[in-house]
Amino acid sequence: xxxxxxxxxxxxxxxxxxxxxxxxxxxxxxxxxxxxxxxxxxxxxxxxxxxxxxxxxxxxxxxxxxxxxxxxxxxxxx
Numbered sequence: 001x002x003x004x005x006x007x008x009x010x011x012x013x014x015x016x017x018x019x020x021x022x023x024x025x026x027x028x029x030x031x032x033x034x035x036x037x038x039x040x041x042x043x044x045x046x047x048x049x050x051x052x053x054x055x056x057x058x059x060x061x062x063x064x065x066x067x068x069x070x071x072x073x074x075x076x077x078x
Contacts, residue, residue, distance in 0.1 A: 009070030033057040
């Protein structure tokens with residue numbers, strides 16, 4: 001079974017995870033979530049589905065794994 005990945009937080013670390021996870025066989029990056037419109041637009045330019053609301057990425061039935069790369073202060077809540 002392939003990992004269908006959603007990345008929560010698409011800033012610097014989110015981009016790093018995107019670039020590196022996409023190199024791993026069996027990992028498909030399907031979507032990202034961010035609250036920053038610049039990051040949303042960047043994801044869309046890369047051809048990635050981008051969610052503005054956290055609930056939307058969590059409800060995406062295609063995604064079976066999420067990676068939290070938001071700022072450290074937000075990790076516990078997320």
